[in-house]
Amino acid sequence: MIDFHAHLPHMLTLLKHLVETESPSNDKAAVDRVGAIVQEECHRLGAEIEVIPNTETGNHIIARWNAHLPHQPILLLHHMDTVFPLGMLERMPFYSKDDKTYGPGVLDMKGGIVISLAAIQGLQQARELNRPVTALFTSDEEIGSGTSRALIEQLAAQAAIVLVMESGLVDGSIKVWRKGVGDFIVKVKGRAAHAGGEHEKGRNAIRELAYQVLEIEKMTDYTVGTTVNVGVIRGGTVTNVVPDEAVAEGDIRILLPQEAARIEAALKALKPAFPDTSVEVTVTFNRPPLPFNETNQAALAKAQQIAATHGLELRAGGSGGGSDGNFVAPLGVPVLDGLGAVGADYHSEREWIYTTSLASRAQLVAALLRDW
C-alpha cells in the first residue's frame, strides 16, 4: 500500500502555494495564476494538458493520463476559484496548527486539487496508474459554472465514473446526494397614491406581496426535501405614499428531479389576491439535483468494497448545497462527490481542514483510481 503520509509535507507545500495564490471567481488573471500552478504540476506528472480559453473568467484546464488506453476514463472534477476576494489572505492567513490547516479555499476546494495530484503521483511511483484518468479544473464553479457546464457534461458523458473533489463532510463522509438549486423573483405592481389625501385610490403592492409570500411559503415540502425560501424583500419608497412596487427574491432547493416542474408551475400560477394589482414571476433552475438513485447506490457500494480492501471505511452523507457533480446526475453517469479534504466552515473566515485528511483522502482516491 502507498504511504501517503510520507507525501504530506509536499502536499502541504503545494496547498500553501495554491491558497496563497488567491483566486476569486470573477478575477480572470487571479484564477489563471492558479491555473498556471495546476498546469505546472500536471505537466510534472506527465499529463497531456489542454487549455480551454475563456475571456471573462479563468481558463479551464484538462489534464489526461493514459488517454491512449482503451478503457473509459475516470473523471476527477475540481474548480480553481474561491468565494474569497483578493486580500482575504491578510485576515485569514494559511497556517497549520495541531491537525488543522486554515486559509481561504483550503476546503473549497484547493485541498481537493492537492489530493487528486498526490493520488496520481503515488500511483505513478508505485507503477499502478494503469487506466485513463482525466482531471478537469474549472474556473467558475462558485458563480454558477456558466462557462464550464457544457465541458463538464461532455467529459462526464465519456467517463466510467465522476469523482468530485469537493470537501467531504466534517465526520469524513463523502457526499452521495446534493440538492438541486433554483431561484425566483416575484414582482408586484400596484398603484401609487397619497397616503393621507387619496389613500382609497392606492393599490398597495406591499400588501399584495405579503399575501404572495405566505402562498410561496406553502410550497415547501420537507417530506420530499423541497424548500422554497423568500430571502429578500423590497418595496415602497417613503411612508406617506401607497407603494406601487414590491419585489421578493428567493431560493429553491429540491432533492427529487420532478420537484423542479412542480415548484416552477406553482410559482408561475401565483395570482393577485387584491384588485388592480399584477404579479409577475421568473423562475430559474441552475443546478439539477444529484439524487441518491440506483446508479449512485451501486457506485457507493462498489467504492465501499474497494475502500474495504484497503482497510478504509467509507461513509456517505449529503448536502443541501450544489456542486458541479449536480450536472453529472442527469447524464446517468455514476458520480461520487465530497472526495476532497475533510473539514468545515467553508465560505467563511474560519474555513479549515483536518491536515491528515489530505493523506487519507489521497489514499482513498488512489484506491478508487486503481481498482475501479
Ligand SMILES: [Zn+2]
Ligand atoms: Zn466548491
